[in-house]
Amino acid sequence: MDIANPSEEHMMLREMVRDWTKEHVEPQAFEHDKHERFNLELLRSMGELGLLGISAQEEFGGAGLDATACAIVHEELSASDPGFALAYLAHSMLFVNNLAYNGTEEQKSRILPKVCSGEWIGAMAMSEPDAGTDVLGLSTTAVQREDGTWCINGRKMWITNGCLDDQGTPADVVWVYAKTGTDERGRVQMSTFLVEAGMPGYSVGQKIFDKTGMRASNTAELVFDDCIVPAENIVGAPGESLIHMMGNLELERLTLAAMALGIARRSLEEMNKYATERSAFKTQIRDFGQMQRYIGESWAKYRAMRAYVYDTANSLTIGTAGQRLDSDGVKLFTTTAAKEIADAAMQVMGGYGYVAEYHVERLWRDAKLLEIGGGTLESHQKNITRDLFKDSEAITR
């Protein structure tokens, strides 16, 4: 069995996305990175392919596919344009999947068809200017008013798809985490809200420019200033955010790892091709032992990444929590490996590797974000060590 294409359907999905990416994503990648522009229309058009709601239930307009399918799409997009792939991830994994698995029936039937078709673009807002890794250190608050509506105050930072253009048009709908009190043990009680464009008090603070990489995705600061959200837009009961967050984070980390795999694959392809085409001292540079070390080690790392990504994907059940050891482990390993492989490609390609036309410098810049977003390397190290304390038998299982 091919671990990365465990069924005929997975193989067909990969071929379809690969062909579509070659035709539609690849030609625009360079320009959108260069001008820090997000290709909103291209993302919307993925609705027609059924990819925006890839994991959402079919009755609400989704494709109802599994974690392996999600990994395949992220790998394929990222092998061409990781910035665009990140915007796709924020929409389809951080918003759509979260709603599909945690929303009420009413919320799902009202909102999922719009986000699955691409009529609405979604985002997820957890991070804040003063709280990232320390999720429970958040300061955005939501207070329920007498009429049952909620009033949200605070700012969210680094939100992918938070704005849709350079004019500050906000995402159509955002999955927002806010503090709604403390429980009987004094712990922060966090709740989840669906904030829609046009709701009073919801706006874009700023689009964040001059990012190192992922420049083809928009990153924004969002402002909630006495933002009034109807009672029906709280997800589940107050205090249930941790349940939503934990299940969804595992799929987020897996798909970020799949993005790393796409970067690694493309970098390897580019360095391998170049090593044949380029000669120095009257010989192909692939004949030099030092070049062989870059290529050989990159191949071995790429194959290990591929095996770990799809081993994790094949055993991850969307909508459940409990696979954190591997969703953290796979992201920890693959993101640094992708950065190293892109770096090796640049080294093999010399001066050409350092300019945008040859792709790998963009992949190298994009790869760095994967060591930070969706959990830093350090948070994965911490989680793995904690989980192995609780379940040391995982090592020998």
Ligand SMILES: Cc1cc2nc3c(=O)[nH]c(=O)nc-3n(C[C@H](O)[C@H](O)[C@H](O)COP(=O)(O)OP(=O)(O)OC[C@H]3O[C@@H](n4cnc5c(N)ncnc54)[C@H](O)[C@@H]3O)c2cc1C
């Ligand atoms: C381009 C981009 C897109 C993003 N998209 C989104 C998005 O769509 N939605 C969203 O909510 N967020 C998003 N983020 C935010 C991202 O998830 C955070 O940047 C990340 O979680 C780290 O948080 P921080 O930046 O506040 O860093 P901090 O949490 O302040 O960390 C700073 C450093 O301290 C280390 N550190 C912190 N705590 C510990 C600890 N206990 N032990 C050891 N080391 C520790 C960290 O590992 C890190 O090295 C995005 C970020 C970027 C840059």
